[in-house]
Amino acid sequence: MLEPRFAWHLPAPITIDPAVLARGANYGVSERLVGILGGRGITSVAGLEDYLGPAEAGLHEPGLLPDANQLLERLVRARDAAESVLVFGDFDADGLTGLAIMIRALRRFGLTAEPYVPSRLEEGHGLSLRAVEVAAVAGHRVIITVDTGSSSVSQVDEAAQRGIDVLITDHHRVPEVQPAALALVNPHRSDSSYPDPRLAGSGVAFKVAQLLLADLPGGPQTALALAELAAIGTVADVAPILGENRAIARIGLERIRTAPLVGLAALLARAGQAPASVDLETVSFVIAPRLNAAGRVGSAADAAALLLTDDPAEAAELAERLEANNVDRRVMTRKAVLEANAAVASEPGDGAATLVRGTWPIGVIGLVAARLAEERSRPAVVGTELDGVIRASCRSAGGIDLAAILAGCDDLLTRHGGHPGAAGLELRADQWEAFRDRFLALAAASLGPGEPSRPSLNVELVLPAMALDYGLIADLGRLAPTGPGNADPLIVVGGLTVTRVRAAAGGHTQLTLKRRLDVIDGIAFGWTELAGLVVEGDRLDVVARPVVRSFGGYESLQLEIRDAAPAGSNLGVAARLASRADLEGSSPRPTEPGEPAVEPAVTRGG
Numbered sequence: 132m133l134e135p136r137f138a139w140h141l142p143a144p145i146t147i148d149p150a151v152l153a154r155g156a157n158y159g160v161s162e163r164l165v166g167i168l169g170g171r172g173i174t175s176v177a178g179l180e181d182y183l184g185p186a187e188a189g190l191h192e193p194g195l196l197p198d199a200n201q202l203l204e205r206l207v208r209a210r211d212a213a214e215s216v217l218v219f220g221d222f223d224a225d226g227l228t229g230l231a232i233m234i235r236a237l238r239r240f241g242l243t244a245e246p247y248v249p250s251r252l253e254e255g256h257g258l259s260l261r262a263v264e265v266a267a268v269a270g271h272r273v274i275i276t277v278d279t280g281s282s283s284v285s286q287v288d289e290a291a292q293r294g295i296d297v298l299i300t301d302h303h304r305v306p307e308v309q310p311a312a313l314a315l316v317n318p319h320r321s322d323s324s325y326p327d328p329r330l331a332g333s334g335v336a337f338k339v340a341q342l343l344l345a346d347l348p349g350g351p352q353t354a355l356a357l358a359e360l361a362a363i364g365t366v367a368d369v370a371p372i373l374g375e376n377r378a379i380a381r382i383g384l385e386r387i388r389t390a391p392l393v394g395l396a397a398l399l400a401r402a403g404q405a406p407a408s409v410d411l412e413t414v415s416f417v418i419a420p421r422l423n424a425a426g427r428v429g430s431a432a433d434a435a436a437l438l439l440t441d442d443p444a445e446a447a448e449l450a451e452r453l454e455a456n457n458v459d460r461r462v463m464t465r466k467a468v469l470e471a472n473a474a475v476a477s478e479p480g481d482g483a484a485t486l487v488r489g490t491w492p493i494g495v496i497g498l499v500a501a502r503l504a505e506e507r508s509r510p511a512v513v514g515t516e517l518d519g520v521i522r523a524s525c526r527s528a529g530g531i532d533l534a535a536i537l538a539g540c541d542d543l544l545t546r547h548g549g550h551p552g553a554a555g556l557e558l559r560a561d562q563w564e565a566f567r568d569r570f571l572a573l574a575a576a577s578l579g580p581g582e583p584s585r586p587s588l589n590v591e592l593v594l595p596a597m598a599l600d601y602g603l604i605a606d607l608g609r610l611a612p613t614g615p616g617n618a619d620p621l622i623v624v625g626g627l628t629v630t631r632v633r634a635a636a637g638g639h640t641q642l643t644l645k646r647r648l649d650v651i652d653g654i655a656f657g658w659t660e661l662a663g664l665v666v667e668g669d670r671l672d673v674v675a676r677p678v679v680r681s682f683g684g685y686e687s688l689q690l691e692i693r694d695a696a697p698a699g700s701n702l703g704v705a706a707r708l709a710s711r712a713d714l715e716g717s718s719p720r721p722t723e724p725g726e727p728a729v730e731p732a733v734t735r736g737g
Contacts, residue, residue, distance in 0.1 A: 133664040135696040137588040139623065139674060141703050145169045150176050158183045161606050167591050167620060168610075182377075183609075186385075187355070189378030193342040196335070197323045198314035202298050203342055205313055206242065209273050215243040217271040219262050219279070220435065221332065222251050222426035224367035224419045226278035228360040229336035231438035233277050233300070236340035239353055245271070246439065248431045252493050255522065256548055256555055258283035258290075258297070267293040276300060278332025278364075281317055282548045284310045300335045302328075303548050304534040327375040333364025334379055358383040359391060360438065366411050367419035369552050371616025380411060380612045394437035397446035398422075401454050411612045420460070421453045427494030428463060429456035464498045467491040471499050471513060472506075483574035484531075486567045488514040488521060497524035497553070504528040506657075508586035510574055516560055520545070525554040528586075536573045540566055552615075588674050588693060592622040593707040596646040599624055599688065604677050619676050624690065625708045626698055627651070629669045634662040642692070644671070652680075655692040670698035672708075 147162070147169055154176045155165040160183065173182055181189055193199060209216060216237055220230025230246055237244035247262050254261055258280045266274050273296050276283070280299035287297045287310035297312040305320050316335060318328035330338065340357050344350030362383025365376050372380055387395060387409045395418070399406055402417050409418075425434035429452065437449040467489075474487045485503050496513045503511035504526040510533065514523035525533045533554040537547040540556075543566045547556035558566055594603075599622075613619045630650060631643035640661040642653035653673065655661045665671065675690035699705045 133661075133669070133671075133695060133697060135694050135701070136585065136658075137674070137694045138585045139694070139696075139701060139704065140587050140589045141593060141623075141707065142170050142591050145174075148174065148176075151179055154179050155183075160609050163592075164606055164609055167607075170591060171617070181374075186378045186381035189375055189381075190341070191326045191338075191375055193338040193345075195325050196316050196318060196338055196342075197320045197325070198316050199339075199342055202300075202314040202316055202339065205273065205296060205298060206237070206240065206343065210241045212272075213243075214272040215245065215270065216273045216275055217247050217262070217266040217269070218244055218275050218277060219247045219249070219258055220277040221256065221279045222248055222431035223278075224422040224434075225332045225364035227422055227426070227431060227434050227438060228364035228367070229277035229300075229331075229333035230435055232333060232336040232340050232357045232360050233275060234439060235357060236336075236343050236354065237275075239347070239350065240343045245269070246432075246435050248426075248435050251426050251431070255546075255557065257546065258286040260286055260289055262286075263290045263293060263295065266290070266295055271295065273298060277336050278302065279548075280310065280312070281305050281315065282310070282546065284308060286310070287312050300332070300339055302330050302332050302335050303550055304538070306538075329371050329374060329376055331361070331365040331368040331370040331376070333361045333368075334370070334376060336364075337361035337379060355382060356386055356390075359386040359395065362387070362411075363395075363414050363418055363422070366414040366614060367423065369615050372411065372612055372614030373616050377612065377617065380614070384409065384411070384612060392438065393441050393443055394439070394446045394449065397443065397450040398437065398453065401447075401450040411614050415614075421450075421457045424456040424460040425453050427456070427498075428459045428492070429453070460495065460498075463492055464495045464502075467495050467499045468502050471503060475503070482571060483578055484510040484512065484571055486512040486514075486570060488516060488523070488563060490517075491515045493517075493522055496522070497526070497555075500524045500526040512556075512570065514563070519560050520557060521560050521563055522557050523555065525549065525556070527552045531574055531577050536570060536577065539573045540569050543569060588621055590623050590674060591620040593704055594622055594624055595708055596624055596626045596644075596651075599646075599651065599677060599690075601679065601688070604679055604688070607677070621674050621676055621693060623672055623674055623704050623707075624677075625672045625704060627653075627671050627673060629665050629667055629671060631667065632662055632665050634659055640692075644673075644690070651688050651690060653690040653692045655695075658692070661692075661695065665695070671695050672698050672701060672704050 152162055152165055173179055218230055218233050220226040234244050234246055249259050258276050275298045277300055281301045281303050290297050298314045299312045300316045305317055318325040318330055337357055341354045344354045358379050362380045370376050388407050391406050404417050422434045425431050433449050433452050440446050471487050485507055493515055496515050500511040500513040508528050510527050510531050512523050512525045514521040527533050532551040534549050534551055537554055537556055543562050545557045549555055607620050627644040630645045633641050635641045638657055638659040640655040640658055644651050644653050673692050674694040675692045678689050679686050680689045
């Protein structure tokens with residue numbers, strides 16, 4: 132019997148300010164879209180202008196970052212004294228793109244800057260003592276970290292003893308005991324007054340680039356061009372696509388589509404992706420995995436070299452290596468996910484989170500954690516053991532702040548770091564059970580009482596089947612670029628009849644759904660069980676993302692189905708559909724005081 136997998140959270144009625152509607156009309160967007168944005172908290176004219184206006188207007192003054200002046204002053208002294216700089220970047224896509232931004236900006240600034248990418252297996256996260264030693268031997272007087280370093284207390288002390296100044300640029304949680312760096316540029320510092328602290332590591336590097344190049348001839352435009360790298364790092368690190376991050380994404384996407392760096396062009400060509408069609412989904416599923424694969428199963432230095440080269444031949448060779456790494460990564464991840472699921476199935480229920488340990492390659496445990504968190508809709512911690520030490524990656528679900536929970540386990544851990552959505556840790560193997568118990572208790576406490584037994588889906592429109600058309604999809608497309616915190620809208624489409632259902636390769640289910648006279652294709656990714664739960668003739672209400680698919684030169688509507696229920700079984704949906712029966716194709720109007728509020732679903736058709 133078909134039952135919904137999720138709790139459907141329908142849009143609450145809202146009152147739309149006439150001035151906001153008028154401003155939306157000036158931008159050429161529908162009242163329906165203004166209603167959706169209102170449901171997302173964008174309820175003022177200023178907020179609407181920030182969202183729809185010029186992207187560059189969404190960038191903040193980089194000098195507002197904490198210790199920005201100290202960083203700039205030290206780099207000016209380094210340039211005047213002809214000192215060289217070692218740039219230490221993390222080995223994931225955010226750290227690698229941030230490293231490339233920093234190297235390119237420093238060289239444009241007039242400094243000799245050399246990259247250093249640590250080994251995931253041998254050095255792990257954070258500024259490493261090996262890097263400090265390399266800097267000392269090479270004669271570098273300055274180390275700049277990118278996307279890491281906020282917890283590297285002993286390493287910064289060691290650098291100081293070797294006569295090296297450390298400048299930290301990072302976006303991870305700042306611990307109570309901070310490293311004695313010359314500058315700690317992190318918008319999450321408790322004393323920070325930066326307007327938008329949601330920047331990724333590459334985003335902070337981008338702001339530093341703007342700071343360094345602001346007064347150079349052509350410098351501001353050179354810095355803006357680096358937004359293509361910051362956009363990739365921002366998406367790869369699952370930072371919210373809101374505020375300044377969204378501005379960076381908009382600027383960066385335009386650059387990738389029109390004039391990508393030589394290395395990115397080679398990477399896209401090897402993946403069979405045209406730059407002109409790149410969107411944030413391409414970044415998530417094509418670009419970022421290939422950059423990450425180098426650090427997971429190959430050498431992250433190859434990915435850094437790809438982002439730094441201006442030689443097409445070298446770029447093509449490096450792109451080929453990353454493609455091979457990505458193939459290996461897929462095989463290794465698939466095997467590890469199967470083993471992790473089997474291990475979890477053999478243990479008692481974990482309640483608020485999933486924790487599992489094994490002997491998987493260190494480079495894939497983050498991917499396994501992400502898969503478990505997605506499949507089980509609860510946080511996942513996946514550890515791998517080597518020589519009595521467990522390294523683990525954590526991925527969040529359900530709004531649980533991983534960085535805060537790990538801080539509550541600090542006495543059990545050798546080291547840890549990260550942010551609310553993703554984190555990493557290291558501990559002795561004999562501390563695993565104590566850590567597991569503590570983590571579960573803290574995760575359960577953070578959920579609070581009354582947490583729903585099913586995960587939720589936020590729905591932003593409830594529509595009868597005939598209201599789904601190309602105009603709707605074009606309308607919703609004006610929300611782009613979208614991503615975490617600002618996702619593609621999910622809609623409920625009611626009253627669809629199943630005319631065909633079949634299980635598809637890869638664990639998916641394909642449906643053909645009839646409206647009145649025509650049909651729409653539906654695909655439920657990763658929901659193979661759906662094929663056994665519905666039959667021809669069933670009437671359904673579905674939660675889906677509407678898209679346009681092209682095949683053989685023809686376009687068609689498709690629903691990417693996230694959940695489904697028998698038509699009319701969700702009383703809230705049934706009531707919304709009934710109330711819309713005579714409103715299809717009508718236009719909303721702003722409400723006056725005392726009138727019923729306009730709900731986001733009641734909007735202009737197509």
